[in-house]
Amino acid sequence: MDKINVLIIEDTFDDSDALTKVLLINDYNVVGVATTFNEALTSFYNNDVDIVIIDVFLDGKTDGITFAETINAVPNKSVPFLFLTSSSDREIFKRAKLTQPFGFLLKPFNELEILYALEMAIEKFNNQTNVFLSEEQNTVITGEYLFVKKGKTLKKVRIDDIVYIEVEERYCNIITEKEKFVILISLTKILKILDSTKFCRTHRNHIINFEKIIEIVPTDNLIILAGNHRVTLSDKYKNVIKKIRVLK
Amino acid sequence: MVFLHITCSFLTEKQPNESYFNIEIKKKIEAFASETDFNKASLYFMEKNWDSTLVYSTKQLSNVTSNNKALVDYCYYYRGISFKQKKLLKEAKNELNKISSNFLFYQKVRLSLGEILLAQNEFKKAIDYFEKIEKLPDDYDFGFKRSVVLHNLGISYLHLEQFDKAEKYLLKSSELQLFDKDTIVLIGSYSGIANLYYSQYKDDLAIPYFKKVYQLSKKIDDFEIKRKAALNMAVVEENRKNYLLALAYRKEFETWKDSLNDQNKVWAIAQFEKKHAINQKQKEITLLELENKHKAEERNWLFYSCISLLLLLGIGAYSYNQKIKSNRIILAQKTELNKLNATKDKLFSVVSHDLRSSVNALKNSNVKLSESLKTKDIEKLNTLLKENSTIANSTYNLLDNLLHWALLQTRQPYFNKELLHLFFIAEQVAYNYKALMVDKNLCFENKISKSDRVYADQESLKIILRNLFDNAIKFSNQDGLITLYGLNKNESYYNLIIEDTGLGMDEVTRQELLKETIWLSKKKNEDGIGTGLGLQLCKSMIKKNGGRFMIESEKHVGTKIIVSLQKHQKNG
Numbered sequence: 086m087d088k089i090n091v092l093i094i095e096d097t098f099d100d101s102d103a104l105t106k107v108l109l110i111n112d113y114n115v116v117g118v119a120t121t122f123n124e125a126l127t128s129f130y131n132n133d134v135d136i137v138i139i140d141v142f143l144d145g146k147t148d149g150i151t152f153a154e155t156i157n158a159v160p161n162k163s164v165p166f167l168f169l170t171s172s173s174d175r176e177i178f179k180r181a182k183l184t185q186p187f188g189f190l191l192k193p194f195n196e197l198e199i200l201y202a203l204e205m206a207i208e209k210f211n212n213q214t215n216v217f218l219s220e221e222q223n224t225v226i227t228g229e230y231l232f233v234k235k236g237k238t239l240k241k242v243r244i245d246d247i248v249y250i251e252v253e254e255r256y257c258n259i260i261t262e263k264e265k266f267v268i269l270i271s272l273t274k275i276l277k278i279l280d281s282t283k284f285c286r287t288h289r290n291h292i293i294n295f296e297k298i299i300e301i302v303p304t305d306n307l308i309i310l311a312g313n314h315r316v317t318l319s320d321k322y323k324n325v326i327k328k329i330r331v332l333k
Numbered sequence: 334m335v336f337l338h339i340t341c342s343f344l345t346e347k348q349p350n351e352s353y354f355n356i357e358i359k360k361k362i363e364a365f366a367s368e369t370d371f372n373k374a375s376l377y378f379m380e381k382n383w384d385s386t387l388v389y390s391t392k393q394l395s396n397v398t399s400n401n402k403a404l405v406d407y408c409y410y411y412r413g414i415s416f417k418q419k420k421l422l423k424e425a426k427n428e429l430n431k432i433s434s435n436f437l438f439y440q441k442v443r444l445s446l447g448e449i450l451l452a453q454n455e456f457k458k459a460i461d462y463f464e465k466i467e468k469l470p471d472d473y474d475f476g477f478k479r480s481v482v483l484h485n486l487g488i489s490y491l492h493l494e495q496f497d498k499a500e501k502y503l504l505k506s507s508e509l510q511l512f513d514k515d516t517i518v519l520i521g522s523y524s525g526i527a528n529l530y531y532s533q534y535k536d537d538l539a540i541p542y543f544k545k546v547y548q549l550s551k552k553i554d555d556f557e558i559k560r561k562a563a564l565n566m567a568v569v570e571e572n573r574k575n576y577l578l579a580l581a582y583r584k585e586f587e588t589w590k591d592s593l594n595d596q597n598k599v600w601a602i603a604q605f606e607k608k609h610a611i612n613q614k615q616k617e618i619t620l621l622e623l624e625n626k627h628k629a630e631e632r633n634w635l636f637y638s639c640i641s642l643l644l645l646l647g648i649g650a651y652s653y654n655q656k657i658k659s660n661r662i663i664l665a666q667k668t669e670l671n672k673l674n675a676t677k678d679k680l681f682s683v684v685s686h687d688l689r690s691s692v693n694a695l696k697n698s699n700v701k702l703s704e705s706l707k708t709k710d711i712e713k714l715n716t717l718l719k720e721n722s723t724i725a726n727s728t729y730n731l732l733d734n735l736l737h738w739a740l741l742q743t744r745q746p747y748f749n750k751e752l753l754h755l756f757f758i759a760e761q762v763a764y765n766y767k768a769l770m771v772d773k774n775l776c777f778e779n780k781i782s783k784s785d786r787v788y789a790d791q792e793s794l795k796i797i798l799r800n801l802f803d804n805a806i807k808f809s810n811q812d813g814l815i816t817l818y819g820l821n822k823n824e825s826y827y828n829l830i831i832e833d834t835g836l837g838m839d840e841v842t843r844q845e846l847l848k849e850t851i852w853l854s855k856k857k858n859e860d861g862i863g864t865g866l867g868l869q870l871c872k873s874m875i876k877k878n879g880g881r882f883m884i885e886s887e888k889h890v891g892t893k894i895i896v897s898l899q900k901h902q903k904n905g
Contacts, residue, residue: 195761197764
């Protein structure tokens with residue numbers, strides 16, 4: 086599980102300081118604090134950024150909005166971002182709104198508001214709303230990551246790292262080569278969102294990552310995965326093997 | 334041979350007692366009151382207005398559907414008589430022939446037909462008609478006198494030179510006429526008889542009749558008859574070679590002729606005068622007409638000017654009314670504005686007063702702080718700092734409310750309604766009050782279900798909650814309880830309830846709070862900042878979110894603030 090990388094674009098030190106502190110306390114990773122538009126761009130392209138917090142005004146200009154417009158224009162680097170502002174001015178909001186931000190954070194803000202806004206931004210960005218605040222689910226699945234809510238904070242897991250998923254009622258055990266943890270999501274939902282070319286079901290309770298298969302033992306109905314994890318292959322899902330052969 | 338003219342037979346028509354016929358017509362008029370044309374024809378007939386009678390009887394006859402046989406006969410009769418009186422004998426005959434034989438006055442019809450034939454010199458045919466009537470029994474009442482028939486018969490025979498018959502009838506009629514004292518017809522009969530004898534050269538018989546005629550003619554006023562009588566006498570005397578007498582009669586005849594001429598002259602003069610008078614009248618009439626025209630024009634002019642004046646007046650009144658109305662509106666707006674301005678001024682003073690005292694408190698506190706820093710009294714430093722932060726907090730809240738209020742009044746702030754997680758929003762807002770609640774040792778419970786969502790604008794919802802928390806804390810006693818929960822029963826509304834166990838309020842205050850644009854001045858409790866601005870802002874925001882605001886409170890028990898919020902986007 087990795088920390089979420091946050092880029093802060095804020096020219097007021099007090100604000101960025103307070104923000105950074107809150108984020109660090111809550112186990113987020115602040116990849117940088119940019120104070121100008123150019124700095125922000127550099128920081129954005131040089132780091133692996135999961136989410137950006139942008140102050141609308143940089144040095145009295147609406148450079149924050151310009152930045153949002155810029156990153157919106159880049160197709161493959163699009164990430165969720167949220168605006169930070171002390172003004173509820175209608176005109177500014179209108180312009181900011183055109184960039185389709187994933188949230189607004191009005192100064193002054195408290196810890197809960199920041200965390201809430203971040204979660205909302207990730208949900209909205211991935212079109213999977215009502216996840217982190219519900220009691221049935223705590224994971225947003227994107228093409229690359231699983232965003233999992235752990236306590237008050239968010240964590241991410243690279244989907245490619247997952248070896249297999251074991252379903253247990255409302256929970257799913259996510260097993261990576263290094264660790265094992267539980268997320269709250271239903272099987273049907275996870276199957277719907279996961280890339281079916283990478284993952285497949287081998288058993289009522291198991292979803293495996295094709296990439297992690299080391300050996301298939303059809304006689305024992307067994308699949309041996311990376312990290313020496315063993316998973317049963319039930320009869321019902323046997324034709325999955327054919328798919329793999331074709332692939333290989 | 335001078336042949337005396339037979340007394341006009343039509344004259345006889347006037348003589349019979351017509352009342353019986355008239356009564357009968359009146360009865361018919363009453364019986365057929367709805368037949369207006371018939372009634373009119375009858376009335377004109379009785380008035381001897383022949384032309385009108387003809388017009389209306391034609392109308393009545395053309396109105397075939399409503400016709401009744403009796404009425405048809407009457408109409409033909411009217412027409413026949415009218416034509417006869419107008420000397421249109423052929424037409425009269427035609428009309429009278431159309432009358433059916435069961436007509437009540439059929440004998441009258443016969444008589445008239447006979448008279449027409451007589452006038453047309455068709456004596457034999459006339460005699461047929463008259464004899465038919467004559468043969469009827471004596472007591473038969475046919476609405477006219479028998480003597481007339483006899484007279485006519487006599488005349489007819491006379492013309493046919495059947496003297497014996499003529500003599501018989503004429504004598505008979507003269508007897509009857511004598512009996513009836515019907516002088517004019519009697520003269521006719523006598524002159525008929527006289528002529529009869531005279532033409533048979535029975536001068537001795539004729540002369541007494543001529544004399545009788547002459548004597549009778551003296552009694553009446555008709556110059557024509559007098560003249561004829563005199564002429565006859567003159568002729569008779571001349572024939573008797575009694576020239577002296579003849580001369581006298583001639584002279585008398587001349588006199589009557591003259592008087593007749595005179596009469597005619599007088600008549601002509603009268604006629605001329607009448608004409609003149611008529612012309613005069615006509616002139617007067619034209620003058621009057623002109624005058625009337627002039628008057629009408631004048632009247633029209635007056636009428637139009639009156640109308641236009643009225644219109645003008647109406648427009649004037651209307652615009653005046655409008656003006657008064659707009660003035661009233663302006664006045665109302667002015668008072669409203671004055672009131673608003675006054676409240677604004679009041680708010681201004683209260684806010685500045687509050688701000689001044691808070692800042693002053695901070696100032697004093699800072700002096701104390703630096704003193705404590707000098708004496709290194711860490712404990713005191715801490716409490717002072719806490720106090721300062723409380724003051725700063727409440728001042729900040731006041732300023733924040735003021736800002737939002739101003740934004741709400743002038744520019745529209747950013748407003749975007751969406752589905753919100755009420756629980757988390759409440760938590761976020763409550764987070765800022767944690768310290769304050771700890772200070773008062775208040776217990777806060779958020780019992781809102783995590784799945785409850787409301788449709789509102791996030792920032793305004795936060796402002797609402799902030800103010801409600803602020804109030805709840807402010808009016809709570811030490812160790813109080815503040816509970817936040819929701820009632821999710823209604824289909825479209827979600828009731829958010831903030832309940833405290835604080836001071837509560839009386840009914841008057843409650844009503845005051847629910848009113849709009851009333852500022853509560855200084856709070857009675859504590860020395861906390863309070864302008865009522867917060868609650869006003871709350872109400873405005875709730876209204877803007879399409880919600881409702883309610884207060885339930887009991888003094889010294891606690892207050893329950895209920896905020897109704899929409900659950901879904903309203904369609905349309």
